């Protein structure tokens with residue numbers, strides 16, 4: 001019965017120009033993500049999926065979406081990518097860890113780091129295990145708009161292929177190998193998790209939960225934003241960075257056409273200092 005309903009839905013979705021614009025606005029206002037016309041077909045299949053899961057017809061689903069921010073977030077989850085992996089674009093992270101070691105020698109300090117679009121946790125866990133290799137004290141706040149990626153992050157179980165960039169010694173030290181039904185998976189150890197607090201945070205609508213961070217890492221999310229939105233987000237995050245603190249973006253991203261007060265760091269692409 002459900003299958004027939006789904007089949008019917010799939011065939012019947014005709015997204016008018018106005019309906020597409022309505023959806024586009026909703027997604028933009030909630031998340032800053034800018035959907036272009038090229039995403040229309042993808043959007044239709046994702047709509048069908050969410051309609052099936054929420055058991056609503058098209059009109060009911062659009063009304064539901066318009067009145068339910070949580071559903072917009074679920075919907076965004078299906079139209080963007082949460083793709084991430086361990087030790088992704090690690091040059092800027094390695095640079096910061098080295099710098100923290102240099103300045104920690106001068107004073108006792110607990111380093112505060114914020115991963116502001118942490119997806120499934122690969123990024124904050126990668127930073128944590130590199131800091132655990134030093135004798136530094138640190139805490140990491142890891143946030144994302146999506147509840148489902150945060151649930152995965154808290155669970156801390158990953159397919160082994162996501163860990164291929166982790167040096168072997170660290171893989172052995174900070175992960176447990178899965179057995180039985182978890183064969184081919186690893187689980188991050190509790191000693192790493194103890195340094196990280198996962199919370200929901202929407203870069204567009206929320207106010208930074210804290211300030212004075214020694215590093216704010218916001219990578220591979222602004223790629224979905226238009227320039228004015230990116231500029232607003234960068235300047236909002238600027239306020240959360242401590243003087244002389246770092247700001248890291250993704251390698252495919254740039255602050256070039258934005259007005260901001262960060263200074264770039266020579267020879268370390270995608271890394272800025274306040």
Ligand SMILES: C[S@@+](CC[C@H](N)C(=O)[O-])C[C@H]1O[C@@H](n2cnc3c(N)ncnc32)[C@H](O)[C@@H]1O
Nearest residue numbers: 031082083084117119145146202203219220221
């Ligand atoms: C491609 S992942 C990047 C993950 C990680 N930073 C990395 O570079 O591997 C992008 C993440 O941004 C999140 N995201 C999208 N819009 C957001 C928003 N408005 N506020 C916070 N997070 C958002 C998505 O849920 C997704 O998990």
